Amino acid sequence: MRIVFITQDDPFYLARNLDYLLKKLPPYAKVVGTVVADVSPFGKRESFREKAQKTYEIFGLPFFLRYSLKFIASKLNRQNSVRHVLEHHQVPLIQLEGNINKPESLQKIAAYQPDLLISIAGNQIFKRPLLDLAPLGCLNLHTALLPKYRGLMPSFWVLKNNEKYTGVSVFFVDEGIDSGPILVQRQVEIGTRSQAELIRHTKQIGMDAIVECIEKIHAGTYQLIENDATQMTYFSFPAREDVKAFLAAGKRFY
Incomplete structure (x- = not known):
């Protein structure tokens, strides 16, 4: 099974998780x-x-200073970068210019002959020609229990809304936003976790869920979970007023 990842150069969480995922992939998944x-x-x-x-x-200011320092530290220590992890595992970078849906981008990705695409923190909307490149489809990891909390920053919103549980969903991407049928879903108790702790916890569970999806697809026997649009909620990026409410409710970023 030939896999192409689609991700972003996140300086805080992704490098460690991609390293974990690449170490856990079954031998038939490359x-x-x-x-x-x-x-x-x-x-x-x-x-x-x-x-x-x-x-x-x-x-x-406190949030800004903390993550500015973490960002600088990540740039100084290349071993914490997504690109270093990929290089360590001998995974080639696919260099694209501009939108991933451009014909030139599609040609470059198609040259790698992927059987399966996997989006992990992908940050563009995927259009049908891209989704059709891989015969086994395109998976995406979302750190919430779909169909609730579609959209951006679900870890923030579940805490702000005093949810007791959240989770991860790995689903087949369609042309909507977090709207495709779900292949694997796992529930997580939030407890007293801060947002950073919740992100770390759900992302690692998400890596295990991706491995489970690959195994199910390889076996060819799986049942999809409906991503029911009538039950959906959608959240965009928070505003300053949302952050004030988050802190007033006693929630922590870290």
């Missing part, structure tokens, strides 16, 4: 290439200055 996009935490492409300014304005 990652033949990875698309690594620039980080876009606000759901759209912005300059570094715009990202920094938005982070400060929405989340406040």
Whole structure:
């Protein structure tokens, strides 16, 4: 099974999780290439200055300083980078210019002859020609219990909304947003976790869920879970007022 990953150059969580995933893949699953996009935490492409300014304005000074220092540390220590992990596992980078759905991008990905695409923190909407490149489809990891909490930053919203449980969902991507049929879903008790703790916990569970999906697809016997649109909730990036409510409710970012 030839797999192409689609991810982003996240400096905080992804490197460790991708290393964990690559070590746990079954022997018949080979990652033949990875698309690594620039980080876009606000759901759209912005300059570094715009990202920094938005982070400060929405989340406040303590959050901004903490993650600025973590960002600098990640840049100084290349071993914590997504690209270093991929290089360590001898996974080629697929260099794209611009949107992943462009014909030129599709040609480059198709050259790797993927059987399966897997999006982990992919930050673009995938259109049908991309989804049709791999005969086994395209999987995406979402750290929430779909169909609830579609969209951005589910770890923030489940805490703000005082949910007792969250989880991970790995689903087959369609042309909607977090709307495809679910292959594997796991529930997680939130407890007293901070947002950072919850992200770390759910992302590792998500890696195990991806391995389970690969095994199910390889076996060819699985049952899909409906991603019922009538039960969906959708959340975009929080505003400053949402962050104030989050903190007022006693929730912690870290």
